[in-house]
Amino acid sequence: MAISSESDTRQNAESRARIVARLRETKKAKGKAHTLSVLSQPVLPKFVEREQGKTEAFVARAEALSCRFLTEGKTEKKTVAKVIAKSSVSKVLRDFLATRRGKKALPLLLFDVLEKSYWQRLGILKNVEGCCRPTEVSEEVEGGDFEATPFPAFSLQRAVCAIAETGTLVFANRTRAQALLTFLPTVHIVLLAERDIVGSLEQAFVRVPSSAAGLWACHLVSGPSRTADIEQKLHMGAHGPKELVVLLHR
Amino acid sequence: MTSVSSGKSFHDDAAAALQNPSLQAALDKAGAGFLATRSRAFASIENAQALCEAAERVRTRAVHDMADLLLLFEQRARAQGVSVHWAETAEQARSIVLALCAGKRRIVKGKSMASEEIELNEALLQAGAEVVETDLGEYIVQLAEEIPSHIIAPAVHKTRAQIDALFRHHHGGRKTPEGRVRSSQTLVEEARRIIRKKFLRAEVGITGTNMLIAERGAALLLTNEGNGDLSAIMAERHIVLAGIERIVASEKDAAAVLRVLARSATGQSLGTYVSLYGGTGRGTDGTEKPRKDMHVVLLDNGRSAMHGGPWHDMLRCIRCGACLNHCPVYTSVGGHAYGWVYSGPMGKVLSPLLAEAGTDARLKRRVAALPHASSFCGRCVEVCPVGIPLTSLMRKLRNRHFERPQGIKGWKTRLGCLGVRLLFAHPRLYRSLLALALRLLKLAARGKGHVGRVAWLPGIGGWTKTRDLPVNRSARAAITLLDDV
Numbered sequence: 001m002a003i004s005s006e007s008d009t010r011q012n013a014e015s016r017a018r019i020v021a022r023l024r025e026t027k028k029a030k031g032k033a034h035t036l037s038v039l040s041q042p043v044l045p046k047f048v049e050r051e052q053g054k055t056e057a058f059v060a061r062a063e064a065l066s067c068r069f070l071t072e073g074k075t076e077k078k079t080v081a082k083v084i085a086k087s088s089v090s091k092v093l094r095d096f097l098a099t100r101r102g103k104k105a106l107p108l109l110l111f112d113v114l115e116k117s118y119w120q121r122l123g124i125l126k127n128v129e130g131c132c133r134p135t136e137v138s139e140e141v142e143g144g145d146f147e148a149t150p151f152p153a154f155s156l157q158r159a160v161c162a163i164a165e166t167g168t169l170v171f172a173n174r175t176r177a178q179a180l181l182t183f184l185p186t187v188h189i190v191l192l193a194e195r196d197i198v199g200s201l202e203q204a205f206v207r208v209p210s211s212a213a214g215l216w217a218c219h220l221v222s223g224p225s226r227t228a229d230i231e232q233k234l235h236m237g238a239h240g241p242k243e244l245v246v247l248l249h250r
Numbered sequence: 251m252t253s254v255s256s257g258k259s260f261h262d263d264a265a266a267a268l269q270n271p272s273l274q275a276a277l278d279k280a281g282a283g284f285l286a287t288r289s290r291a292f293a294s295i296e297n298a299q300a301l302c303e304a305a306e307r308v309r310t311r312a313v314h315d316m317a318d319l320l321l322l323f324e325q326r327a328r329a330q331g332v333s334v335h336w337a338e339t340a341e342q343a344r345s346i347v348l349a350l351c352a353g354k355r356r357i358v359k360g361k362s363m364a365s366e367e368i369e370l371n372e373a374l375l376q377a378g379a380e381v382v383e384t385d386l387g388e389y390i391v392q393l394a395e396e397i398p399s400h401i402i403a404p405a406v407h408k409t410r411a412q413i414d415a416l417f418r419h420h421h422g423g424r425k426t427p428e429g430r431v432r433s434s435q436t437l438v439e440e441a442r443r444i445i446r447k448k449f450l451r452a453e454v455g456i457t458g459t460n461m462l463i464a465e466r467g468a469a470l471l472l473t474n475e476g477n478g479d480l481s482a483i484m485a486e487r488h489i490v491l492a493g494i495e496r497i498v499a500s501e502k503d504a505a506a507v508l509r510v511l512a513r514s515a516t517g518q519s520l521g522t523y524v525s526l527y528g529g530t531g532r533g534t535d536g537t538e539k540p541r542k543d544m545h546v547v548l549l550d551n552g553r554s555a556m557h558g559g560p561w562h563d564m565l566r567c568i569r570c571g572a573c574l575n576h577c578p579v580y581t582s583v584g585g586h587a588y589g590w591v592y593s594g595p596m597g598k599v600l601s602p603l604l605a606e607a608g609t610d611a612r613l614k615r616r617v618a619a620l621p622h623a624s625s626f627c628g629r630c631v632e633v634c635p636v637g638i639p640l641t642s643l644m645r646k647l648r649n650r651h652f653e654r655p656q657g658i659k660g661w662k663t664r665l666g667c668l669g670v671r672l673l674f675a676h677p678r679l680y681r682s683l684l685a686l687a688l689r690l691l692k693l694a695a696r697g698k699g700h701v702g703r704v705a706w707l708p709g710i711g712g713w714t715k716t717r718d719l720p721v722n723r724s725a726r727a728a729i730t731l732l733d734d735v
């Protein structure tokens with residue numbers, strides 16, 4: 001690879017030295033006009049300070065961004081109904097998928113191979129049979145197989161946390177396969193525990209593991225993918241998921 | 251695709267833009283929307299001012315400590331297997347990216363102003379690669395072989411019928427019967443299908459970044475469509491192009507900036523996707539073999555020369571676009587007239603300064619005049635979330651433009667300036683000449699067909715070409731006043 005050759009490294013070092021020198025020199029000229037002890041405490045919007053009511057705030061904001069929460073009953077409007085028991089996650093998911101069963105072929109339900117045992121323990125993989133085809137995403141499915149099935153219908157993924165301030169779901173993806181679950185499917189189904197709802201952006205970042213702990217990419221997702229590039233009309237599913245569906249459990 | 255527009259000067263292009271009815275309609279429509287959503291977004295939080303101040307402090311510190319933070323970023327990023335390249339000039343940045351793309355043909359791109367600044371697409375196309383812009387608006391203007399007319403809504407000047415025709419031409423398929431235009435929903439889906447194929451086959455993904463987070467050694471990317479993320483994820487190689495001033499210290503600092511960034515840009519509380527990239531990804535088989543490689547190109551191109559000098563404050567800019575949406579000049583003429591990637595008030599300051607670092611003499615001449623295209627109404631300063639004194643920077647740039655020997659051209663202008671200087675230094679002379687001038691104006695305003703108005707004046711023909719000078723009661727009152735003195 002040309003870029004790692006001896007001369008390129010030397011050029012890189014020289015450019016770095018010159019840019020840094022220019023910045024350092026002028027920093028002195030600027031004196032200490034700026035106090036550097038900034039933001040010892042983050043400034044939050046007034047509405048975030050309440051610790052109580054995080055769940056309501058998160059649900060309301062996420063719904064305003066076109067997220068959909070699955071419930072056990074059919075027409076429940078109250079937030080409490082949107083927090084379901086962990087034991088009923090599998091059934092609620094099945095009921096949802098049953099309404100979306102395709103006419104010809106069963107749609108794919110993609111999940112991460114590393115999470116397989118988790119979904120098994122929840123009883124999901126067995127329960128959804130007949131409504132969809134659970135498919136693990138691993139090395140082989142990366143790239144190549146997505147071409148064969150360019151429109152995987154559903155994906156199932158766990159969120160590390162959610163942010164009440166903005167109605168955002170947070171994913172810490174360690175592999176590329178996991179990142180594909182977040183962006184490629186038409187419908188992104190997310191499992192979130194109520195205790196993982198945090199108040200502010202800052203609190204969410206604390207929960208995101210470092211790269212040393214295996215993180216590759218972190219994604220803060222607020223609603224389905226959208227665009228308003230054609231005549232300012234808003235449409236979902238520009239490139240990413242068209243629908244964002246949340247299973248919020250106790 | 252070229253980033254320099256057709257006319258010779260801002261003047262010519264602005265005049266053409268004002269005569270373009272479809273552009274005018276689009277600008278009207280888009281303009282009002284941006285203003286309303288932004289003001290709603292800020293009105294809904296009680297302490298908006300405090301949030302802006304926090305973001306300003308974060309940016310002030312980041313710019314002040316730029317050297318140390320960049321070095322910290324490099325160290326952390328490298329430790330995670332990311333390569334960091336330093337580019338002093340646009341040319342250097344181009345050759346770094348070209349080397350990274352050597353032997354690769356299929357390239358997808360997320361939106362990046364820095365890549366337009368260094369005219370990367372042309373370079374890649376010349377090298378024989380296929381480059382696809384994946385932001386829907388950018389994709390449309392790329393198909394049309396035009397340049398974006400707005401930083402947030404690049405294809406705002408295109409109607410649905412034009413886009414439909416463009417898609418038919420480039421995507422093939424059946425012709426629609428005369429007079430029928432497909433719905434925007436159908437068009438969005440068609441673009442999704444076509445661009446999805448490009449993502450799946452891409453060898454290199456090139457994106458910009460909104461912030462580089464030093465402590466994490468990661469690049470932050472904010473989009474609504476998710477196209478930046480697919481560009482970053484799908485290809486084996488991810489190249490991030492970043493101006494060196496994109497640096498911030500920590501995630502906490504990034505959060506403070508994020509709170510005002512999307513609110514200022516589109517009125518959202520956060521963009522749909524905010525992603526951090528700072529590693530190479532592991533295989534699912536548990537091996538340590540990296541799945542991807544990632545490169546960050548740090549672009550100086552005139553920025554370090556701004557540091558510590560009169561233009562230092564401009565480095566704080568977070569590219570939110572609020573100053574554009576609130577600028578009476580920008581909302582009348584659109585982005586094309588500015589002749590370069592950065593437009594509106596921020597472009598009037600940034601373009602001349604960045605162009606100076608380059609070698610393009612034509613561009614330098616063209617953008618040097620931009621600071622003059624302002625009425626100094628000051629709305630940009632009011633809305634800028636990080637408190638950049640745009641008008642005073644423009645004023646300083648104007649002064650500098652005139653101080654330079656080549657600044658004031660032509661003997662007429664020079665004579666005029668000399669005269670004004672003389673007048674302002676002698677108040678009595680000034681007053682009596684003004685009284686005389688006002689009397690003459692009154693006489694001139696008796697002309698046929700425009701009583702009370704002056705249709706043409708010597709010396710300021712450019713101004714009176716499009717409007718008459720009213721000589722109304724206040725002018726007469728001024729004469730009376732002067733007579734009393």
Ligand code: SF4
Pocket residue numbers: 514566567568569570571572573574596630633634635636637638640
């Ligand atoms: S100058 Fe201020 S308002 Fe304009 S784009 Fe930059 S940060 Fe936004």
